[in-house]
Amino acid sequence: MSARLVARDFLARPSVEVAPGLLGCVLEHETAEGLVAIELTEVEAYAGWADPASHAYRGMTGRNAVMFGEAGHAYVYFTYGMHFCVNVVCEGEGAPSAVLLRAGRVTEGAELAAVRRSVRSSRAATGPQAVHPDGAGTPDARRPVPRDLARGPARLCQALDITRAQNGADLCEPSSPLRLRAPADADTARLVETGPRVGVTAAADVPWRYWLSGDLTVSAYRLHKRRAR
DNA sequence: CTAGGGATCAGCT
């Protein structure tokens, strides 16, 4: 079995070129709890300086500094008070582009991923250990279905246990706990579809979201609500 | 549909 990682050279290009090539790649995170691996099915490119939707648009800050560094590192950010999202940094020093990992399918460690997801979910819900009033609920009843384990950028991070601690992690380094594996050769010829990015008001016209055609783990598309400016 | 929650940052004092 090949543990071949994605080469840094592959990532050191404009994110719009890299993004479709990440589909089918496997992001895996090895922790004390075990290994969870996720095959990427949906990504979005963010282009840096020229892209008003990019965190790097207004220049380097403490939060987005990783985007300005070497390609192949993880840029993790926290949003909406409770969610993490992970990006793969592309291009090179001073060219802050990145690809947001929006969804995937758990290929290893599904048990562990399910536990992580249900623990966090029940805490965010109506309190610890919500039980069905009719008594029908077994502990497993709350479990997310496998398809939903990493269906959405924040769910993907939950399943992999990616938090601020993984910000800056080197995805191209074999000894790194968080790494990006190249797809098996048989999986490379998948049909890719393209469309507008999710939740982006500025530059909503560019089709920089990429996903594997027909894949059920791709997140539900919603147009962003118009917000006053 | 909405609440939820924390971090960030521009703009101000």
Place this chain on the structure above:
DNA sequence: GCTGATCCCTAGC
């Protein structure tokens, strides 16, 4: 130092 708007979302009504 503070204030308020925003944020690439999710789960539960």
